Amino acid sequence: MVLGAGYAGLHAVKQLVALQPDAEIVLVNRDVYHYDTARLHEVAVGRTDPSEISFNLRETIDPSVGLIVDDVMRIDHDIRAVELRNNGLVFYDYLINALGGATSTPEVPGASENAFPLITLDDALRARSHIERILTDYRVSQNPYDLRIAVCGDGFSAVAFMAALVHQLPILTKQFGVPADKFEVHCFASNPNPLYRFDPKLTEWIMEFLQGSNVIFHGSSRVTAVGPGEVHVGNQVFHANTIVWAAGIRGSEVVPISGYAQKFNRVIVRDDLSVIEADGSWPREFVIGDVSAFPNPETGRVYPATAQLAIAQAECAASNVAQLLKGGRTYRFDYKPYGTILPLGPHSGVALLQDSKGNYTRLKGAKVRLLISRMNKDFRDAID
Incomplete structure (x- = not known):
């Protein structure tokens, strides 16, 4: 079994x-379907349809295999x-x-109730529906917090989500008729920088990439509680009407x-x-x-x-x-891991590749796009 x-x-x-x-x-x-967890952030920001990253198990597994949903x-x-x-x-x-x-939230009061995780396909769809609803509401409310997204976490899933989001923003702001210059993305990281255990040179480039896309980092800011539209860091309260939990x-x-x-x-x-x-x-x-x-x-x-x-x-x-x-x-x-590949939107990314002798090669920017496409194909072939 x-x-x-x-x-x-x-x-x-x-x-x-x-x-x-x-x-x-x-x-x-x-569930009766499998989904590609590495691409949930694409669904959450509205760039990818769920059908592109999921498929029916009954149509995939060998007929000899029993399936219990x-x-x-x-x-x-x-x-x-x-x-x-x-x-x-x-x-x-x-x-x-x-x-x-x-989702790893039990130690943070209110996180599971007031933030959107990105662990399952249903999570991604809920986050997507909320973002679309909150952008629609802004046209009436004019509430600046409707245009503010707080991301709690400093790992790969947090960075991948933010990169996909800032790439999708021109489409979202045009679709919902909201001012792009008032949109804010804030990242709360418990460490001084995100991906603190990753390669320092590539991490520095990732920071430059995201900050150049107007992502605002709050380093050494451990989230202590999450309320409705509120992120608590110690005695400080930060307001945002969309809170994404990507803290592991x-x-x-x-x-x-x-x-x-x-x-x-x-x-x-x-x-x-x-x-x-x-x-x-x-x-x-x-x-x-x-x-x-x-x-x-x-x-x-x-x-x-x-x-x-x-x-x-x-x-x-x-x-x-x-x-x-x-x-x-x-x-x-x-x-024997062969390295790490992290997409930064559909046209860019970083890669730290390891050969059989343990030597590393660093890649960044548009040249990583082909590696990401190959990686997605390899993972799909491994289970299809």
């Missing part, structure tokens, strides 16, 4: 079908069963948990409910991606994708949750299940 049809889960199913194990394969997902409530490891909202208990022999992530993700809430040893709802796994349990009571389970925490063997730091990591983990987990079904031994997960 595979839980979740994101990058990790869907690719795991594809690999299992290719390996042809003597077993029934069942995929469980809350339902919500996972919890996993009972002792009896090897998954409890579903509508279908009750469904039993498994081997489990690949790829349930994905959720945590694993699915099913993880703590199901009794995993975890941190931020991510499960530290063994080197073969199986669950770490001292008594060895869950030997038939692998955890991959956003709910998995896999440490870099050289640094000890957990790898960030990315699509390329999820797809690589899926290949390993599927192979290990096939090995166990044959009575064989599992493989060690050996991860």
Whole structure:
């Protein structure tokens, strides 16, 4: 049984079908469609139609794979069963948990109620509908806060959203008849600069790119609360009638409910991606994708949750299940990232590429556009 049809889960199913194990394969997902999470910001700003980044699972997965569309409530490891909202208990022999992530907001009062996350396709559509409604309202209200968007977060998703937004602004302001010169985009970063762990040279160029597009950064500004139309930073209150929350993700809430040893709802796994349990009571389970925490063997730091990591983990987990079904031994997960690509709107971006010897190449500007197109195609091919 595979839980979740994101990058990790869907690719795991594809690999299992290719390996042809003597077993029934069942995929469980809350929706009947898969969507490209790396492009949700395009939908949120109105540049991309949802149909361009999503497709129906029944039309994609092999006919031999069973599909259950339902919500996972919890996993009972002792009896090897998954409890579903509508279908009750469904039993498994081997489990690949790829349930994905959720918005990381519980420590900030009011964030989940008053800000728009960008984790699911529904999130992106809600943000898009709100932005269009608030721009329509401005023509009557003339409220300057209707033209102000606050972005809470300093990571890749925050930067990608802001870059897509400023590129789309000329179209939005013309479409809704609002003054472009009064539109404001503010970014609240808990660190002095966004992407503080990314390559410093490329980060400097990203800052210049966004500030040149009139994005206003508030560095070292940790958001302490979010109210209706309000971002609180310590004792200061900043007003904006659109607030986007892009301050990271945590694993699915099913993880703590199901009794995993975890941190931020991510499960530290063994080197073969199986669950770490001292008594060895869950030997038939692998955890991959956003709910998995896999440490870099050289640094000890957990790898960030990315699509390329999820797809690589899926290949390993599927192979290990096939090995166990044959009575064989599992493989060690050996991860070699090939770099990072970050789009800055449809015509620009940055890339930090790594070769087999560990050497890095930096790219920026329009030349990255072709890499982004290739990356989107590769990810689509990996799960299609």
